[in-house]
Amino acid sequence: MTRTGTTLARFIIETQARFPAATGVFSALLAQIGQAGKQITLHLRRAGLINILGATGETNVQGEAVKKLDALANETFIATLRAGGMVCVLASEEMEKPMYLSESGPRSCYVLLFDPLDGSSNTDVNMPLGSIFSIFRYEGKAGQPSETALLRKGMEQVAAGYLLYGSSTVLVFTSGQGVHGFTLDPGIGDYRLTHGEIRVPAKGTVYCVNEGNYQKWPAGTRRYVDFLKERDKASGRPYTLRYSGCLVADVHRLLLEGGIYLYPGETDKPEGKLRLLYEANPLALVVEQAGGRAGTGAERILTIEPKALHQRVPLLIGSPEDVATAEAFIQGKYHS
Numbered sequence: 001m002t003r004t005g006t007t008l009a010r011f012i013i014e015t016q017a018r019f020p021a022a023t024g025v026f027s028a029l030l031a032q033i034g035q036a037g038k039q040i041t042l043h044l045r046r047a048g049l050i051n052i053l054g055a056t057g058e059t060n061v062q063g064e065a066v067k068k069l070d071a072l073a074n075e076t077f078i079a080t081l082r083a084g085g086m087v088c089v090l091a092s093e094e095m096e097k098p099m100y101l102s103e104s105g106p107r108s109c110y111v112l113l114f115d116p117l118d119g120s121s122n123t124d125v126n127m128p129l130g131s132i133f134s135i136f137r138y139e140g141k142a143g144q145p146s147e148t149a150l151l152r153k154g155m156e157q158v159a160a161g162y163l164l165y166g167s168s169t170v171l172v173f174t175s176g177q178g179v180h181g182f183t184l185d186p187g188i189g190d191y192r193l194t195h196g197e198i199r200v201p202a203k204g205t206v207y208c209v210n211e212g213n214y215q216k217w218p219a220g221t222r223r224y225v226d227f228l229k230e231r232d233k234a235s236g237r238p239y240t241l242r243y244s245g246c247l248v249a250d251v252h253r254l255l256l257e258g259g260i261y262l263y264p265g266e267t268d269k270p271e272g273k274l275r276l277l278y279e280a281n282p283l284a285l286v287v288e289q290a291g292g293r294a295g296t297g298a299e300r301i302l303t304i305e306p307k308a309l310h311q312r313v314p315l316l317i318g319s320p321e322d323v324a325t326a327e328a329f330i331q332g333k334y335h336s
């Protein structure tokens with residue numbers, strides 16, 4: 001196993017050496033995502049000092065106000081990946097349509113779906129933020145992939161991960177061989193392995209949810225959250241509530257310490273809030289690779305057949321036992 005402290009660059013070289021057929025293209029792509037994360041970190045560290053806080057005045061395809069930092073993070077990813085030349089098409093929360101990068105080869109290439117800045121309500125108050133990415137291989141016969149060619153099940157992702165911009169910047173990813181976490185060392189400007197082979201605890205004692213929405217939830221969801229607040233020493237209840245307003249930050253906590261994050265469907269909005277292709281799918285792959293579980297309450301996230309680029313899904317994600325219990329409540333099957 002690679003040693004703690006190993007730089008991302010060295011980790012990539014060592015991992016690639018174990019796969020003689022690897023072309024190095026994927027490794028380079030991962031390095032570019034790390035590079036985009038460094039640049040976004042620099043912007044965020046100076047955000048209060050220069051005029052990049054607040055809203056742009058525009059609304060994105062989701063109908064949400066675009067923050068200046070959302071736009072800046074999106075541009076940073078585009079510029080870095082365009083220069084890198086490994087990706088033929090990008091799709092993000094901030095763009096209605098996919099963006100084709102003409103410098104990239106049309107035959108065999110990678111497709112990157114991403115949320116450039118997750119947790120937008122945190123931008124102006126110095127709270128944690130994240131970026132989420134999902135990578136597919138596209139091997140179409142000719143020409144650029146159509147928009148429907150991007151609608152792939154989460155199980156087909158070749159890699160996925162996130163950057164968390166918190167008290168330090170952390171890059172966590174999986175390419176199907178476990179989940180690894182790297183912390184950006186500002187002294188050397190590189191990421192160092194700090195969390196090798198992450199495993200999610202089977203069960204936690206923390207839940208993350210916007211409980212202000214309680215009255216909008218269906219009965220099963222409300223019963224589950226009520227259950228978490230009951231006193232029962234044997235099962236660790238009541239659980240502790242932690243909700244940062246940043247999905248990446250909450251999922252990172254669960255990955256390391258266990259528990260559950262929920263953004264459930266609501267009675268009048270059963271599809272929930274989060275986006276399947278660039279939020280739920282990549283985080284589900286990371287969490288499942290670490291031994292966790294991710295579903296909508298009715299089905300596993302990674303097996304959903306997407307119908308649209310910006311499709312929303314309810315999300316329950318975290319420790320396998322906690323997510324299974326939540327699903328049982330939502331499906332009306334829980335018997336205490």
Ligand code: FDP
Binds near residue numbers: 118120121122247
């Ligand atoms: P945001 O819209 O602020 O970018 O991705 C969406 C997300 O944040 C998650 O990061 C976060 O967990 C959730 O939505 C917050 O939504 P609420 O404000 O509705 O709780």
